Amino acid sequence: xxxRLDIQIGPVAFRIGSAxxxxxxxxxxxxxxxxxxxxxxxDFTVRLEPxxxxxxxxxxxxxxxxxxxxxxxxxxxxxxxxxxxxxxxxLQMALGQKRYLLLHAATVEKDGRALIMTGESGAGxxxxxxxxxxxxxxxxxxxxxxxxxxxxDLLPFPRAVSLKNGAIxxxxxxxxxxxxxxxxxxxxxxxxxHMRPNETAIARMGExxxxxxxxxxxxxxxxxxxxxGAAEVFMRLTQASTNYVALGRSGFDxxxxxxxxxxxxxxxxxxxxTAVGLVEDFWQARAA
Amino acid sequence: MAGPLYIADCESAVLTVAxxxxxxxxHQPSGMTHIVAPPAPEILAALQAGPxxxxxxxxxxxxxxxxxxxxxxxxxxxxxxxxxxxxxxRRA
Numbered sequence: 607x608x609x610r611l612d613i614q615i616g617p618v619a620f621r622i623g624s625a626x627x628x629x630x631x632x633x634x635x636x637x638x639x640x641x642x643x644x645x646x647x648x649d650f651t652v653r654l655e656p657x658x659x660x661x662x663x664x665x666x667x668x669x670x671x672x673x674x675x676x677x678x679x680x681x682x683x684x685x686x687x688x689x690x691x692x693x694x695x696x697l698q699m700a701l702g703q704k705r706y707l708l709l710h711a712a713t714v715e716k717d718g719r720a721l722i723m724t725g726e727s728g729a730g731x732x733x734x735x736x737x738x739x740x741x742x743x744x745x746x747x748x749x750x751x752x753x754x755x756x757x758x759d760l761l762p763f764p765r766a767v768s769l770k771n772g773a774i775x776x777x778x779x780x781x782x783x784x785x786x787x788x789x790x791x792x793x794x795x796x797x798x799x800h801m802r803p804n805e806t807a808i809a810r811m812g813e814x815x816x817x818x819x820x821x822x823x824x825x826x827x828x829x830x831x832x833x834x835g836a837a838e839v840f841m842r843l844t845q846a847s848t849n850y851v852a853l854g855r856s857g858f859d860x861x862x863x864x865x866x867x868x869x870x871x872x873x874x875x876x877x878x879x880t881a882v883g884l885v886e887d888f889w890q891a892r893a894a
Numbered sequence: 895m896a897g898p899l900y901i902a903d904c905e906s907a908v909l910t911v912a913x914x915x916x917x918x919x920x921h922q923p924s925g926m927t928h929i930v931a932p933p934a935p936e937i938l939a940a941l942q943a944g945p946x947x948x949x950x951x952x953x954x955x956x957x958x959x960x961x962x963x964x965x966x967x968x969x970x971x972x973x974x975x976x977x978x979x980x981x982x983x984r985r986a
Binding site: 836839840841854855858865 | 913915925
C-alpha cells in the first residue's frame with residue numbers, strides 16, 4: 607500500500623494501509639500518542655482501497671479490505687475515509703478475534719474493577735463510557751470488551767471513541783478540542799466525530815480489570831432501573847458477542863463465570879448526567 | 895402402532911447451567927448453545943435411562959414429577975418435537 611500506519615491498541619496490533627494519504631493523516635493525528643506494535647507484527651491488517659482502480663482519482667470511493675472482509679460492505683466516500691479505517695478495525699476484530707470473548711460493549715474501570723455497559727446501537731454506551739472516562743474512571747473501550755477466557759479479566763481496547771449525533775456536543779463541552787478528529791457529516795450513521803481517549807486510558811492500555819457490574823443502559827426514556835435475571839443476561843450477552851459461537855465451550859464457560867460473578871441492571875435514562883449519577887450510586891452500593 | 899423411540903446424548907455431552915428458572919445447555923457434539931425452560935431438562939434427564947417412546951417417557955417423568963391430566967401426553971409430544979428440531983433428542 608502507498609501509505610501505512612502501525613499501531614497497538616490494548617492487546618491488539620493493527621496495520622492500516624491506504625491508497626490515499628488523507629485518511630491516514632487523520633488517523634495518525636487521532637492516534638498520535640499510541641505506541642507502535644509491541645513486537646513489530648500486526649494481528650490484523652486493514653486496507654483502504656479504491657473500489658475500482660480509476661476511482662482513486664475520480665469520485666474516489668473507499669472499499670474496506672483486510673484479512674477478513676464482508677462481501678457486501680458498501681464503499682464510503684473519500685471524505686469518510688477515517689470512518690472507513692475505523693470500521694475496518696472493527697470488522698477485523700468482529701470477524702477475526704479468537705483469543706478473547708468479544709462483547710459489543712463499553713467498559714470503564716475504577717480501583718481495578720470494571721463496569722460493562724452493553725446495548726443496541728444508540729443506547730448511549732459510548733457516550734456514557736466517554737463521559738465516565740473524563741470523570742474519575744478509566745476508559746477501557748467504547749466498542750468492544752475483550753474477556754480473557756482463562757483469567758475472567760477484561761482487557762482494555764481503548765480505540766478512539768466514536769461519537770454520534772447528539773453525543774458529539776456532550777463531549778465537545780467536556781474535552782479539549784485537540785482530542786477530536788474531523789466531524790464527518792452524512793455518514794450512514796449520521797454525524798460522527800471521533801475522540802481520542804485521555805492519556806491515562808492510553809498509558810494503561812495493557813492493564814486489565816476484574817468485572818464487577820453489568821449494565822444495560824437505554825437512552826431517551828424516563829429514569830427507571832430493574833434487575834436483570836441471569837438467563838436474560840446470558841441471552842443478551844450472547845447476542846452482544848460477535849465470536850461466542852466460534853469459541854465453543856471456552857466461550858460458554860467464560861460467559862457463565864462472568865454472569866455468575868456479576869449483578870446486572872437495566873437502566874433507562876433521559877440524559878447522560880442522570881446516567882452518570884445512577885452509575886455512581888450502583889458502584890458505591892456494589893463496593894459497600 | 896407404537897410411536898417413535900427417542901434417545902438423547904449422554905449427560906457428559908451436554909453441559910447444563912441453571913439460570914434463574916431456565917437452563918442454558920452447551921451441546922458439545924454440535925457446539926450449539928440452547929436456552930430451555932422446564933420440562934426440557936427433565937425430559938433429557940429421563941432419556942438417560944435409555945431410549946423411550948412418549949408413553950414410556952411420561953411414565954418415567956411421572957415417577958419424579960407431577961405430570962397430571964390428559965394434556966400431559968400432547969404437551970410432552972410438543973416438547974419432543976422442539977427438542978428434536980434443536981438436535982437435543984433424536985429418534986432411535
